[in-house]
Amino acid sequence: MKDALDRLCLVTSDYHFQVDGEIRTTSAFLRFVPELLPLARSIEVCAPVHASGAERGFSIESERVCYRPLPPSRTLEEFLRRFPRDGLTITHELYVGMRGADLIWINGPHPLLPLAALIARAMRKPYLLWLRGDILMTVRVKYVARSRRDRLAARTAWYLDRLIGPSARGAAVFYTGSSLARYGKLAAYAQSANTSLVSEAQLATRPRTRVHAPLRLLWVGQLRPVKGLLHLLQALRTLRDEGHSMDLRLVGDGEQREALTAEVAALDLTDGVRFAGYVAPGPALDTEYEEADVFVLPSLSEGIPKVLFEAMARALPVVATEVGGVPDVVCDGENGLLVLAGDARALARALSRIGSDRDLRSHLSHGALEYAQAHTATAEVERIRGGLRAAFPDLWRAAE
Numbered sequence: 001m002k003d004a005l006d007r008l009c010l011v012t013s014d015y016h017f018q019v020d021g022e023i024r025t026t027s028a029f030l031r032f033v034p035e036l037l038p039l040a041r042s043i044e045v046c047a048p049v050h051a052s053g054a055e056r057g058f059s060i061e062s063e064r065v066c067y068r069p070l071p072p073s074r075t076l077e078e079f080l081r082r083f084p085r086d087g088l089t090i091t092h093e094l095y096v097g098m099r100g101a102d103l104i105w106i107n108g109p110h111p112l113l114p115l116a117a118l119i120a121r122a123m124r125k126p127y128l129l130w131l132r133g134d135i136l137m138t139v140r141v142k143y144v145a146r147s148r149r150d151r152l153a154a155r156t157a158w159y160l161d162r163l164i165g166p167s168a169r170g171a172a173v174f175y176t177g178s179s180l181a182r183y184g185k186l187a188a189y190a191q192s193a194n195t196s197l198v199s200e201a202q203l204a205t206r207p208r209t210r211v212h213a214p215l216r217l218l219w220v221g222q223l224r225p226v227k228g229l230l231h232l233l234q235a236l237r238t239l240r241d242e243g244h245s246m247d248l249r250l251v252g253d254g255e256q257r258e259a260l261t262a263e264v265a266a267l268d269l270t271d272g273v274r275f276a277g278y279v280a281p282g283p284a285l286d287t288e289y290e291e292a293d294v295f296v297l298p299s300l301s302e303g304i305p306k307v308l309f310e311a312m313a314r315a316l317p318v319v320a321t322e323v324g325g326v327p328d329v330v331c332d333g334e335n336g337l338l339v340l341a342g343d344a345r346a347l348a349r350a351l352s353r354i355g356s357d358r359d360l361r362s363h364l365s366h367g368a369l370e371y372a373q374a375h376t377a378t379a380e381v382e383r384i385r386g387g388l389r390a391a392f393p394d395l396w397r398a399a400e
Contacts, residue, residue: 004038004039004040004041005039005040005041005102005103005395005396006040006041006042006102007040007041007042007043007044007100007101007102008036008039008040008042008043008044008101008102008103008105009043009044009046009097009098009101009103009104009105010033010043010044010045010046010047010105010107011046011047011094011097011104011105011106011107011112011113011116012027012029012030012045012046012047012107012112013047013048013073013079013107013108013110013111013112014027014029014030014047014107015027015048015050015074016047016048016049016050016067016069017049017050017051017052017057018049018050018051018052019052019057022059023049023059023067023069024056024057024058024059025047025057025058025059026056026057026058026222026278028195028197028305028306028307029107029132029195029306030045030060031058031197031281031306032195032197032306032377033045033060033065034060034061034062034065035195035197035377035378035380035381036381036384037062037064037065038381038385039381039384039385039388040102040103041064042064042065042066043064043065043066044065044066044067044068044097044101045060045065045066045067045068046067046068046070046093046094046097046116047067047068047069047070048069048070048071048072048073048074049067049069049070049072050072050074051072056253056278056280057278057280058280058281068093068096068097069093070089070090070093070094070112071086071089071090073086076110076111076139076153076156076157077149077152077153079110079111079112080111080152080156083111090112090115091115091119094115094116094119095119095123098116098119098120098123098125099123101125102126102395103125103126103127103128103388103392103395104116104120104125104126104127104128105127105128105130106120106127106128106129106130107130107132108129108130108131108132108135108164109131109132109133109134109135109160109161109164110135110160111156111160113129113160113163113164113167114160114163114164114166114167117129117167117168117171118167120171121170126171126172126392126395127171127172128171128172128173128174128388128391129164129167129168129171129172129173129174129183129187130174130176130193131164131173131174131175131176131180131183131303132176132303132304133176133180133301133302133303133324134179134180134301134324135157135160135161136157136158136161137300137301137323137324138157138226138301139153139154139156139157140154140157140301141225141226141300141301164183165183165185165186166186168183168184168185168186168187168190169186169187169188170187170188171187171188172187172188172189172190172191172387172388172391172392173187173189173190173191174190174191174192174193174384174387175190175191175192175193175325176192176193176194176195176303176304176324176325177192177302177303177304177324177325177326177327177328178192178325178327178328179323179324179325180303180324180325188391189387189390189391191387191390191391192325192328193380193383193384193387194304194309194329194375194380194383195304195306195380196306196309196372196375196376196377196379196380197281197306197309197310197377198309198310198312198313198372198375198376198377199376199377199378200376200378202286202310202313202314203313203369203372203373203376204313204314204315204369206315206369207315207362207365207366207368207369208293208315208316208317208361208362208365209362211293211355211361212293213245214245214246214247214272215244215245215246215247215293215294215355216246216247216249216291216292216293216294217236217246217247217248217249217292217293217294217295217296217351218248218249218251218288218289218292218293218294218295218296218311218316219232219248219249219250219251219252219295219296219297219298220251220252220279220285220288220295220307220310220311221251221252221305221307222252222253222254223250223252223253223254223255223256223257223260224254224255224256225256225300226299226300226301227256227298227299227300228298228299228300228321228341228342229250229256229260229298230259230260230263231298231342231343231344231347232248232296232298232344232347233248233260233263233264233267233269233273234267234344235298235344235345235347235348235351236248236267236269236272236273236348237267237268237269238344238345238348239348239351239352240269240272242348242352244351244352244355244356246272246351246355247272247273247274248269248272248273248274248296249273249274249276249288249292250273250274250275250276251276251277251278251279251285251288252276252277252278252279253277253278257275260275261275276288285310286314289310289311289313289314289316290314292311292314292316293316293317294316294317294318294319294351294354294355294361295307295308295311295316295317295318295319296318296319296320296347296351297318297319297320297321297326298320298321298341298347299320299321299323299324299326299341300321300323300341300342301323301324301341302321302323302324302325302326303324303325304324304325304326304328304329305326308320308326308329308330309329309372309375311368312329312335312368312369312371312372313369313372315365315366315368315369315372316365316368317335317336317337317354317360317361317364317365317368318330318335318336318337318364318368319336319337319339319347319350319351319354320336320337320338320339321338321339321340321341321342321347322338322339322340322341323341326338329371331367331371333364334363334364334367335364335367335368335370335371336364336367336368337350337353337354337364
């Protein structure tokens, strides 16, 4: 059996931008791409690339990973608006990128997915769909008004949801969370998978035994409506009113920053909520986890967030909403507490429990660390390798 493929073509809609001639991104998934290098000798990433961007993000430091830039689109509506102009260019670049690849890896759900799958099928190239979230739920949360834009987004999401099944026919589907298993019904092969970024060196040496006063809550991600942060702020206000002393640190940036800042002021929480802004992966982000007591994830829709693995690797107890693939990682009462999405009072009750019960915190910390130890990046890549061998056995047979 071959140890690795010669070339993997990765198609993704993740946001990229140019900084001093270098392609950067803030995508959590792209941080996982170097972990895939044991599977392929080279990886070409086909992704939208903007001509400029904020002075942040990271670049992939490997000569074995290269980019094929696609015309930029940052949102679903922008992609649809630009497609009549950019469609031929996108199709051509995808064709060229796929032509020399042994295997096509298509991220989704996104309008690029059915197009890339159609091209791969026409070229008779083996491909897999890597599904990271529920497009219907994401659009339902983000586009809440009755505007023309929102109706268009909802209609597009409906069609895209129904195109994923036919796109998966005869291919492989890797889905992040059992809630997305429905997309694998027509696939030749389907498997649940994760993209942990945790290395052995990042694992805590022991469970947590002490906490700060006030209790330090940590959230990490992009400031977007789908992350449920307004509910988290409401929960923190409830906790304050009930006499619980807790502070919240929000690590990340995004479109909702201004609205969240205004809500913090309206709820009179300015002394207990800190916006840390974007923190690049590495020592600075590691410090954020180390200095926290509890990790909280109030999302309204998710796949399986990498931040869960990162928090558990530091033995942090977790309070999260039971959406998407989160319950596949967080076992209620074992390595964290699960609550209903959008329920600020339930979130407050769970945080109150974890803040006041030392034995519960210790139990959850121990369970979180155990889970992280079994789901390092190395372990997850081996699970993916096993799935790829099962899905595409001919690709891995040694040449005669």
